[in-house]
Amino acid sequence: MIVELGHYALVLALALSIAGAILPLYGALVGDRRLMAVAPSASLVVLVFVAFSFGALTHAYLVSDFSVRNVVENSHSLKPLIFKISGVWGNHEGSMLLWVLILALFGGLVALFGNNLPLKLKALVLAVQSAIGTAFLAFILATSNPFLRLDPAPAQGRDLNPVLQDIGLAIHPPLLYLGYVGCSISFAFAIAALIDGRIDAAWARWVRPWTLAAWVFLTLGITMGSYWAYYELGWGGWWFWDPVENASFMPWLAATALLHSAIVMEKRDALKIWTVLLAILTFSLSLLGTFLVRSGVLTSVHAFASDPARGVFILVILCLFIGGSFSLFALRAGTLAQGGLFAPISREGALVLNNLLLTAACATVLTGTLYPLALEAVTGEKISVGAPFFDMTFGPLMVPLLIAVPFGPLLAWKRGDLYAAAQRLFAAFVLVLATIVVGLALAGTGKALAVLGLALAVWLITGSLCEIAFRVKLFRAPLAESFRRASGLPRAAFGTTLAHLGLGLTVLGIVASNAWNTELITTMKPGDTVEAGGRSLTMDGFLPVSGGTYSGTAARFTVREGGAVVATLAPEKRLYTVQNMPTTESAIQTFGLSQLYVSLGDIKPDGATVVRVYWKSLVTLIWIGAVVMALGGALSLSDRRLRVGAPKPARRGAAVAAAE
Known part of the structure; x- marks a missing residue:
């Protein structure tokens, strides 16, 4: 019933x-x-x-x-x-x-x-x-x-897909959907404003909290999905440029651009048409991701459905809302006022550069994701677009964006002084140069690109801290005054710093884990020992495991450092009996910010098994940085000025009017 x-x-x-x-x-x-x-x-x-x-x-x-x-x-x-x-x-x-x-x-x-x-x-x-x-x-x-x-x-019952029977997949979809679907509110505001014909700074102020909330959840959802793929699929990687991963990454890029564009619109009453377009584009990419995952056009461990009839229905929805919204935009965009003007070197200019690079990067990911599908539909030829394409196209677009990030908050509105902003970033410049010199001395010129990547991460981290240090007059005023200034800063200022700091941490983790990652694939028997990350890994033997709807075998490994036992690992090979589906459960041990990662291949009758051993330098910073970014967004969202309720200046104005 x-x-x-x-x-x-x-x-x-x-x-x-x-x-x-x-x-x-x-x-x-x-x-x-x-x-x-x-x-x-x-x-x-x-x-x-x-x-x-x-x-x-x-x-x-x-x-x-x-x-x-x-x-x-x-x-x-x-x-x-x-x-x-x-x-x-x-x-x-x-x-x-x-x-x-x-x-x-x-x-x-x-x-x-x-x-x-x-x-x-x-x-x-x-x-x-x-x-x-x-x-x-x-x-x-x-x-x-x-x-x-x-x-x-x-x-x-027939049981749930074994790879989905994981705590990460209990958390990942709700977070991701809160981000995906949350973008619908920004879209609804954009369509409502186009119908009404009124778009102003107040509209941007109403849109920002909803967009920010969706962005926070989308960030956490992508982060959880990345970590789930890292430890559950047994591949030892955290991002594979899988089309379904891209389907969630594209709305994130567009939402990030929308957040920065809305700031310009709120503060300077500029970029009105562009902000509305980004609001439409962000949710359109969310709908596109829904279509890709559920239409059967993609084959992926992340895909949900392969029924063409469902795909056609979603395609109709896609055409209705995306086509309708862009048609309405084309009809009404010309009637919208342009808003305020600003110099290229200004905070608005920096945010416009941010928008251009983010949307270009989003277009790159969209092209790499859809091109194989379009080519197959037209010619019947099947190709795959993998990491090399995205590394060569997406990466170069991100480098100038990351270089520009610390400058933005230090530039004045309308007309800024680039030299003055560079002076405020002097400490960051010094640390970047020190990173390059020390990095090249220790790693050699063969790791020059990796050292430059580390320097870029240091630039982001220290640059974000320089902005707060400048605003509170750290080292330029008595410490008590700096604390007083810090306590008076809006939460959104600290939120911005945290978000940029988190981005720097993620870049640091990406560079370090890629450049100083070691991988060993070997066949081991009980008693064999291998070296990884300066530690020895000894296979002790096998033991049976079971639980719920699966049974399997775990291999026990003892990790020693300097002769002392520092950890034990037990990666597993499971067989889910209902679906007769084998899975690999990796074992991970964290040492500081780095991780030792072990996964098993098939176990042979003589007790030998293929073992993958990875040493991942600073890999945890990838997800720590993403969580810090989300915390920065949440802190900004808690700012009184960004709450959904009536803006504080409006209330103060109303009180003055009442008194008069």
Whole structure:
């Protein structure tokens, strides 16, 4: 009965989404405040219905209701509780329901916390959000219904894909969807502004918190997915330029550009047309990623579905929203005022450079991802575009961007002084030169590119700290005054510093792990010893492992440093008996910021097995830096000036007006 109620709740949500899309839009066009007031109520009720539906599906998984086909195909009664829950979104139908739940959640949040929005703008934003919800609810009910019954019901389920039975995949999709789908709010604001014909600094102020929240979640989602691939797939790598990885990376690049563009629009009332275009582009890339993952055009460990009928339905949605939004943009862009002017050397100029390089990099990733698909569709020829292409195209675009990052916050608005900004970065210049000299002396000219990469990372890290040091007059004023100035700085200033610092840490981890990574592939038997990262690794023997729906063998390794035991590792080879699918479970030991990584090949009858041993220098900085970036975004989001509520200057202005 609960399953049927969940299905019925989706039908009701669809009906309300249709009403929430049409009535407020018509009300905004004719100026009917009563119809516009329907939007918040409809959005909140849709959220309740979709949440109930998602809860009903989760309940079916928890009680192992094998009369539901979706549960049969993706669960098993012996699975641990956490993987029963993550199984809800570890498949196409359930993940689409999660997608729509998060879409409804963001609409509900705008309805609850958008009280400072003009009624017409709020109605239009929620109407656009409801229109998106209508399309995807129709998609679920027509092609991807998670509540279909089986009669007779089987006694047992087929289990979830073994590579998805991991705590990382319990966390990764919700975070990623919060970022993916969160971009819909920026898109809705852009379409609403185009319909209304009003785009100003206040609009940018309303858009920024939603974009920033989506960016934070998208950053964390990509980070979690990267680390999951690193330790779960047993390949020893953290990024493979997989098309599905690119599908989430492209919206991140566009959202990063949108955040910086919105700053210019808010502060200087400039880049209006460009900011609206970026808002449309960001969500369009999210929709494109949804199509790529679920249409069957890509084959990947990350892909969810391979049903062409579903792909056609999503393609129609894609054409409707992307084509419609760009058509509307083409019609209305010419009517928008251009806004303020600024010199090329200024903070606005630095942010424009940031935008140009980020969008060019995004276009590069898009080209490398779609070109093989287009070529196959036209000629039937199959090719793959891998890391060499992206390294040669994406990398060179990032270098000037990373060099420019520390200059931006130190330049004045409208007209800046590049020489003065360079003077404030003197300490960063000194540390960069020291890094190059020491690095070349220790590593030699054969590692010159790696040393320059380290210098670039040091430039980002120290440059971000120089900006805060300048603002608080560190070493130029008494320490007490510097502390007073620091306490008076807005949280967004520290958030920006943290985000840029985190970027530097990630670059440092990427460069070090690639340049000083060691890899050893060898055949070992119990008693054999190999060296890695200045440590000895001895295979002690094998032991059986089992749990839930799998059984297998673990190899025990003892790690010694200077003769003393410092760690034991036990990588595994598992066989998931329900799906008869083998998996490799790597073993990782962290030493400081570096890691020793061990994975097994097939175990032979004589006890020999192929062993992959990696030493990853400073590899943890890749993910630590990404988390620091997300924390910087979250800190900025907590700034009073960026909250969704009414801006502080408006309240102060209202108080003055009341007093007069």
